[in-house]
Amino acid sequence: MMTGLSEKYEVVIGLEVHAQLLTNTKLFCGDPAHFGGAPNTHISPITLGYPGTLPRLNGQAVEYAVRMGIACNCEISSRNWFARKHYFYPDLPKGYQTSQHINNICQGGRVHIHAGGQERDVQLHHIHLEEDAGKSIHDADPYKTAIDHNRAGVPLIEIVSEPDLFSADEAYAYVTEIRKLVRYLGICDGNMEEGSLRCDANVSVRLRGEKKLGTKVEVKNLNSIRHVKKAIEIEAARMMALLEKGEPIIQQTRSFDADKSITFPLRDKEEANDYRYFPDPDLPPFVVTAEKLAAIRDTMPALPEAVRQRFESQYQLPAYDARMLSDDIGLVRYFEAAACHTKQHKAVSNWLMGPVRNWLNETGSEMSQFPLPAVALAELVELVEAGKISFSAASSRLLPALLKDPAAAPAALAAGLNLLQDAGAGEIERWVQEVLAKMPDKVAEYRKGKKGLIGLFMGEVKKISKGKADPQTTTRLLEQKLNEKV
Numbered sequence: 110m111m112t113g114l115s116e117k118y119e120v121v122i123g124l125e126v127h128a129q130l131l132t133n134t135k136l137f138c139g140d141p142a143h144f145g146g147a148p149n150t151h152i153s154p155i156t157l158g159y160p161g162t163l164p165r166l167n168g169q170a171v172e173y174a175v176r177m178g179i180a181c182n183c184e185i186s187s188r189n190w191f192a193r194k195h196y197f198y199p200d201l202p203k204g205y206q207t208s209q210h211i212n213n214i215c216q217g218g219r220v221h222i223h224a225g226g227q228e229r230d231v232q233l234h235h236i237h238l239e240e241d242a243g244k245s246i247h248d249a250d251p252y253k254t255a256i257d258h259n260r261a262g263v264p265l266i267e268i269v270s271e272p273d274l275f276s277a278d279e280a281y282a283y284v285t286e287i288r289k290l291v292r293y294l295g296i297c298d299g300n301m302e303e304g305s306l307r308c309d310a311n312v313s314v315r316l317r318g319e320k321k322l323g324t325k326v327e328v329k330n331l332n333s334i335r336h337v338k339k340a341i342e343i344e345a346a347r348m349m350a351l352l353e354k355g356e357p358i359i360q361q362t363r364s365f366d367a368d369k370s371i372t373f374p375l376r377d378k379e380e381a382n383d384y385r386y387f388p389d390p391d392l393p394p395f396v397v398t399a400e401k402l403a404a405i406r407d408t409m410p411a412l413p414e415a416v417r418q419r420f421e422s423q424y425q426l427p428a429y430d431a432r433m434l435s436d437d438i439g440l441v442r443y444f445e446a447a448a449c450h451t452k453q454h455k456a457v458s459n460w461l462m463g464p465v466r467n468w469l470n471e472t473g474s475e476m477s478q479f480p481l482p483a484v485a486l487a488e489l490v491e492l493v494e495a496g497k498i499s500f501s502a503a504s505s506r507l508l509p510a511l512l513k514d515p516a517a518a519p520a521a522l523a524a525g526l527n528l529l530q531d532a533g534a535g536e537i538e539r540w541v542q543e544v545l546a547k548m549p550d551k552v553a554e555y556r557k558g559k560k561g562l563i564g565l566f567m568g569e570v571k572k573i574s575k576g577k578a579d580p581q582t583t584t585r586l587l588e589q590k591l592n593e594k595v
């Protein structure tokens with residue numbers, strides 16, 4: 110049924126992504142801005158909006174917003190001001206949120222995505238700066254709602270796309286790209302589970318070929334990129350089913366329940382928002398001068414595309430490796446650190462995309478949590494490439510041992526575990542002779558031309574040597590014996 114309907118209807122999505130900025134202090138005062146802490150410890154009279162307090166703008170937050178604007182090819186506004194956006198909510202101590210209105214620090218722009226085997230630019234509407242609200246906690250007490258103001262006043266950027274995404278997969282790719290960018294820029298940790306990256310999805314559907322946008326529904330509470338995709342699929346299917354039944358779509362704010370795989374209404378949206386915006390009289394307009402903009406441009410870190418190209422040219426990595434590694438700034442930093450200690454660049458890449466990534470997946474960790482220093486991985490790679498230890502022993506035995514004892518020297522640990530292929534040629538020659546003597550039929554077949562049997566002999570030598578025979582010497586000696594005139 111879905112395929113039929115998705116041929117008939119087109120899904121249109123606009124995303125509003127909030128990113129908590131990694132500044133030390135809040136947007137308008139010196140209270141700590143980082144996540145966590147005992148409830149209501151990152152607060153001062155300014156965060157709480159006590160009468161007589163005055164806000165003061167955090168320049169670092171402005172710089173971070175501009176960095177994102179540059180990365181997305183936005184136009185940066187030189188003259189900016191903050192507005193008060195009024196609404197009443199218990200976790201909003203001032204009774205208004207300080208945000209930008211009408212005039213936003215970054216205008217337009219685009220984000221390049223890869224989805225469904227294609228790539229294209231998604232148009233942005235704008236990016237603006239605002240402060241976060243506190244947090245209402247409903248499950249601490251059965252009768253009361255608790256409030257934690259630690260988050261109140263933490264700087265956010267809100268990245269608002271045009272209604273320019275046309276499938277749940279495109280939305281998935283878009284949020285993935287934004288998370289990649291903010292991490293590269295070092296302006297947000299991109300952690301959706303802890304709420305430092307949050308996304309609201311505006312979804313509508315229309316008949317294919319129709320130019321006019323359909324009525325939109327805003328879906329909130331999407332705390333992972335997978336949920337963004339899932340929620341859009343579910344919401345679009347719900348809307349299409351309504352249209353099929355001839356029922357109207359109501360403009361609403363809905364919430365996503367991942368366990369039940371449904372969206373449910375939170376509130377019907379009033380025609381026009383009534384936030385009574387006005388310029389904040391306590392905050393003077395702030396200017397991003399041409400000099401300031403140039404200085405921020407000069408200190409922009411390399412962006413994913415540039416890193417991808419550099420990984421191909423500087424390290425001669427295949428295109429596939431360069432893309433996989435450049436997708437994650439953690440892998441990029443680690444690779445570059447390892448590349449200072451070994452020229453075996455492709456082997457390092459293989460290790461990162463193989464055993465290391467398996468470990469990350471199994472433990473649900475980020476690259477920054479990988480315990481082994483890059484220099485140790487480089488040494489491990491060198492040991493394997495030099496034939497001192499087999500890849501399988503290195504990945505299945507030495508790596509786990511190193512992860513338990515990251516300060517150990519790989520070569521010493523390998524020796525201690527008796528993993529080194531350090532047998533002498535004389536010893537290997539005896540094993541080779543033993544194996545060939547054991548399998549006269551196979552030896553005869555080999556000599557008649559079945560050269561593939563070399564693998565069988567290699568395996569036998571490996572077995573009886575308990576991995577102590579290095580493959581290079583083993584192959585050389587095997588071929589020597591097998592090709593001897595008989």
Ligand code: ADP
Pocket residue numbers: 121122123124125234269270271272273311312313322323324325
């Ligand atoms: P609101 O005033 O309700 O906040 P905006 O026009 O500011 O709406 O848009 C908010 C977000 O919703 C933007 O990301 C925009 O692209 C998206 N959007 C607006 N209209 C639609 C629509 N009909 N379908 C899908 N997304 C939409």
Ligand code: MG
Pocket residue numbers: none
């Ligand atoms: Mg809006």
